[in-house]
Amino acid sequence: MKIEKWPKGVNGWIMVKDNRITELCPNIFLIRGEDTSSHSYLIRGDYKNLLIDSGVDKNFSRLQKFLLTLGLKVRDIDIVINTHEHFDHIGANRYFQDYALIAAHRFAATKITVEDRYVTMYKSGDINEPSLNVHLWLENRFCFDLGNYRLEVVHTPGHSSGSICIYEFTRKILFTGDTLFAGGTLSYIGESGSVGDYISSISVLETRRINELYPGHGEISKTPEEDMKRAILNARALLRDEEGVEVTHFQEAP
Numbered sequence: 001m002k003i004e005k006w007p008k009g010v011n012g013w014i015m016v017k018d019n020r021i022t023e024l025c026p027n028i029f030l031i032r033g034e035d036t037s038s039h040s041y042l043i044r045g046d047y048k049n050l051l052i053d054s055g056v057d058k059n060f061s062r063l064q065k066f067l068l069t070l071g072l073k074v075r076d077i078d079i080v081i082n083t084h085e086h087f088d089h090i091g092a093n094r095y096f097q098d099y100a101l102i103a104a105h106r107f108a109a110t111k112i113t114v115e116d117r118y119v120t121m122y123k124s125g126d127i128n129e130p131s132l133n134v135h136l137w138l139e140n141r142f143c144f145d146l147g148n149y150r151l152e153v154v155h156t157p158g159h160s161s162g163s164i165c166i167y168e169f170t171r172k173i174l175f176t177g178d179t180l181f182a183g184g185t186l187s188y189i190g191e192s193g194s195v196g197d198y199i200s201s202i203s204v205l206e207t208r209r210i211n212e213l214y215p216g217h218g219e220i221s222k223t224p225e226e227d228m229k230r231a232i233l234n235a236r237a238l239l240r241d242e243e244g245v246e247v248t249h250f251q252e253a254p
């Protein structure tokens, strides 16, 4: 697909006049989720356009509108990566899967493709929903080469068994899904998750040089080292059943 030239803003960045979309780095856009929906991140690559998390199903028309604002139709998205198997990150996959390759860690793919409504936290039981496909079953260290950006999958079980973070080498940024939030606030440890796995995963992330965190909910962070330390402390406190550990719960799908 031919990538069109964009009008340039300050520092060569694209100016987008919608506060729900932020260009975090050149050609990397945060599209904020609404209500229970996760954020989506769009990366306009030299070779392929890639979306990280599709958000909830009911958020799709909004996501579609924002993509159009950025000059993209649904069929222009070549790859959708799910950071994990929870409903608020995968729900709108169904609108992309006829055009794009859907990618998720294999432990997430197993739950998504068999419609495990317990682990994915879908409760609607709507049999009219088309099944979700996963075309690429990812493993740790799988890479996506987009030309201008190279993304590496880091398997980070803990929040769920199929959780991954996605590390971008040139900018040293980390897309974290629900694994790591600004301030080190914990997310709910899901049905397939484990606090022990979580601490181990964050310890692995701590060995990398990371400049910024781009999480699935809330604000981005420019203090990843502090956030990771805090997340491990919170997780250890959770294991000890201490009171006052802040854990974010996202609503379940209706």
Ligand SMILES: [Fe+2]
Binding pocket: 084, 086, 159, 178, 187
């Ligand atoms: Fe989640």
